[in-house]
Amino acid sequence: MEILRSTKSHPTADWIYDQARKVLPSISLGTVYRNLAILKEDGQIMELSYGSTYSRYDGNPENHYHFVCLKCGRVEDVDIPVRGELEREVEKTGVGDVYYHRLEFYGLCAHCRSSRTDKPGGAGEDSR
Amino acid sequence: MEILRSTKSHPTADWIYDQARKVLPSISLGTVYRNLAILKEDGQIMELSYGSTYSRYDGNPENHYHFVCLKCGRVEDVDIPVRGELEREVEKTGVGDVYYHRLEFYGLCAHCRSSRTDKPGGAGEDSR
DNA sequence: CTTAAAATCAATAATAGTTATCAATCTAGT
DNA sequence: ACTAGATTGATAACTATTATTGATTTTAAG
DSSP: HHHHHSSSSSHHHHHHHHHHHHHSOOOHHHHHHHHHHHHHTTSSSEEESSSSOOEEESSSSOOOOEEETTTTOOOEESOOOOHHHHHHHHTTSSEEEEEEEEEEEEEEEHHHHHSOOOTTTTTTTTOO | OHHHHTSSOOBBHHHHHHHHHHHSSTTTHHHHHHHHHHHHHSSSSSSEEEEEEEEEEOOOOOOOEEETTTTTTTEEESSSSSHHHHHHHHHHHEEEEEEEEEEEEEEEEHHHOOSSOOTTSOOOOTTO
């Protein structure tokens, strides 16, 4: 939990595992997953399942939006207000009861936009 | 592609595979995945990766929103207008260039809401 | 302090969706 | 018919995640 709160990035379970091992060298990946599941169950963190592959985790449990860079895979928080009114609008269509929503923007992050060259080591330090 | 267009549900690769076998009994799951990947690459279909497990596919390539039932897993289209202005609003924050966005609502679908009982066979016919 | 039950953990096996491989088959152009 | 290239079915490989297990640690009681 401290690890997840200490970063504003949105790390994968594997990255958290690496960080945790710096403090508890003998911790196992299973323990990381187990505790992430508990924290998620508890509503203290969010799981962002992104692509059909791995998930990223977010230490901020209140709803907010994300920007995903299509090039480097970085996930950043988006600083615009949450549109709660959309949930009521959806409920009016009769599809069901809306509990929450998730909004993600995809594009090219500022970092990748400026360094358009594919020079290695430039972008993608947090992708896999 | 015909199979995907013929349903308004948002099937999994496995379901598409089952349907395809009714027409081409010898088709393999690999071929389904391969062609789904090609169609996606081509922009003719959308992949909805939902949860960290399986993906669902959507034969409608134009952006629209989805409602996911937390109980039965059903995915339905949401009939509200697309908020293109959000993308411009996000770009103003300087996070990067926004190409598209994805918005999903989570809750209890009308079907599950009415039949609250957990009677088997009631809901979940399209879940796994 | 001792002991027994409960909880936690590390290590590892198992699961499942997806992707890659590859030989065989089909297709088009000549 | 002949060849080159693309497509397919079958199957193996891969990867993130989950479950299992056996051992160690913690807790609580006497």
